[in-house]
Amino acid sequence: MKNILIPTDFSSNAYHAIAYALNVFKCERTNFYFIHAYADEVYGPYHNVDKETFDKQKNSIADESEKKLNKLVIDTQTKTHNPLHKYEGISSFESLVDAINDFADSKNIDLIIMGTKGKTASSKITFGSNTVQVFKYVKCPVLAVPDQYDYSQPKKILFPSNYMLPYKRRELKLLDIMAGEFKAEVLSLYISDFEDLSLRQLDNKKFLEESLPNARLSFVRTGVHNRANAITEYIKENDIDLLVMVNSRHSFLEDLLYQSTIDKIGLSPTIPFLVMQNLPR
Template sequence: MKTILIPTDFSENAMHAIDYALQLYKCEQTVFYFVHAYADEVYGFLKNSADTSISERTTNIEIRVKELLNDLISTKEEKVHNPKHTYKAIASFESLVDAVNDTVNLFNIDLIIMGTKGKTANKSITFGSHTVQVFKYVKCPVLAIPETYTYQHPKKILFPTDYNLPYKRRELKLLDTLCQEFKSDVHCLHISDFEDLSMRQIDNKKFLEDALPNAYLSFEQTAVQNRVTAIMNTIDEKAIDLLVMTNSRHSFLEDMLYRSTIDEIGLKIHLPFLVLQNLSR
């Protein structure tokens, strides 16, 4: 049984991510945890009001959030009745990152699925600040869904990699399960000026092949040039449905995440983006 965590602020983007998740795991026994973190709502309001105590404000917001979460579950149970799916609601008086981390650890979450932007995100950017924070600080795979993306089976997957670091077997198992369900092609893109691999890279590549037995794997190599350009060109050329990258120490993705936002570096993707967290747990 899969355990999926979906943070929600009840925005259209969050609802879109929920709909994507229900489609993606349509045929699998899955428990979905809908999580809303409301600490910012409490403290943000108190900055502008001296009339309400923090305990009263917290209680009022908690009641409202629980009602919204229960309404959300009722709506999904009625409109998308699926006996394979179970829904759980969590209202958390924490920051988003803390709430997500706590839920991941408590329920052994397999995957986080979330929208790329929330209610207040700038429409001109690809990823909102909350999404980037989850990418950076939550040690669990994260699948971000753009608000304009229309669901398609992830049959063509792009996996840029330099083969320099060993992979996490559990996270590759997550990817392999998707490949088994959708009979997916996985295009492994090695962005490097050197065609020959080191012994370590060869071992990691072999591990990748062994850990993805249900994927139709292909391997390509391209010069470094501009990594973003190489990724975007491949997405267009291969009609990619899902981009997968690994967040590891000193990786290309880590470099992107720790420079304000991804958008400043130009990675403007408009398809689902799965981030595997190859970090110490």
Template sequence: MKTILIPIDFSKNALQALQYAQELYKCTRAEFYLLHAFAEEVYGPYQTTTVEERKTLERDIRAKVEKKLANLVSSIEGTPPNPLHRFITVAAFDSLVDAANDLVEKHNLDLIIMGTHGENSTHKTTFGSYTIEVFKYVKCPVLAVPSDFEYKQPKAILFPTDYMLPFKRRELKLLSELAGNFKSEIHFLYLSDFNVLSARQVDNQLFLKGNLTKAYLFFETAPVKNRVETILEYIKEHDVDMLTMVNSRHSFFEDMLYSSTIDQLGLKIKIPFLVMQNLPR
């Protein structure tokens, strides 16, 4: 059974991500944890209130959130409901990152699926600030679904890598099962001006092959030049349905998170983006 966390702020993008999750795991036993973290709603505009006033406000907001979450579940369960799916609602007086991490550790969750804010005048990128924070700090794979993305089976998955990371079996199992469900292709794109791999890179590539047995694997190399543009070109030319990378210290993805390249990618990517973690948990 898959355990999946979906942050819910009741926006169109969050509800779209929830619908995407239901379709993606339509034929899989799954528990969906619908999380609304509301600490900012208490502290944001009421910083000068007393402790008692904050407690009252917290209680009132929690009651409203729990009611909205219950109504949401009633509206999405379907008639008849999918017997493979179960929904658990969580109203957390906490930040999104802390609440998500607590749930991931408590329930050993497999995946977070969340909607992005879309390109707008505030963020100017597909990946809003909350999405970036979850990418960085929550110890769980994250699947970000772009605004207005219409569900499509992930038949072709692009995985840019330098083969330098010691991949985690649990993360690869998640990807392997996802690809296996849809008989998907995974295209590994090695961004390098050299075709020869080191012994370490060969070992890591063999590890990928041994753990992604349910997918059709393709291994390709592209010159470095502009890495983001190369990725975007490959997505367009090969009709890619999902992009995945690994977040780890000193990785290409970490470089992207702390530089303007994540904005370049976020401005243009129109497909779901799976960020796998290389962290112990």
């Protein structure tokens, strides 16, 4: 039984992420939890009002959140009729990151699936601020789905790595399960002008092989230039269906996430992007 958490702000991008999630796990027994965190909707517009007005607005927004979640659950059940799936809505008076982390711990969530942008996101950016915050601070695997991406079964998965940081089996387990279920090829991309690896890199590369027994794993290399551009180009030139990266201390992805936006670096995949966390949970 899989436990999947899907944050929603009831935008079209959020509904698109739900549709993608239902397709990914259509043949598996899965609990889907739709979570709406509304603290920012309360504190943003109403932080300078008296307590009575604040409480009134808070209760109104909470009621509206519950109504929309109930409708979302009913609509999803009506449209899918999948006996393998169960749905539940969760309304939370917390920030998005806190709500997700608390719920992920309480329900032992396997994967978070969300849109790349929300209601107010500009068409010029790739990842909205909420998505970047979840990538950075949520201690659970996160799959972000672009709103223009139509579901197709992932057959080619790109996994960039410099083999410098040791992986953990728990973070690679999800990748191995997905690759096995979809009979997908995993392409481990090494961005370097040199083929030779250090002893540390060789050890980490071997561990990667041992940890992905169900994947059709291949090792590929491309020359050094802007790493984000190298990843984006490889995706386009090789018909990649899913990008997977690990967020860990001192990793390339951490460098990307701690810029003001990922877009400034140039990483703009038009395919689903799975971020696995090498962080304490």
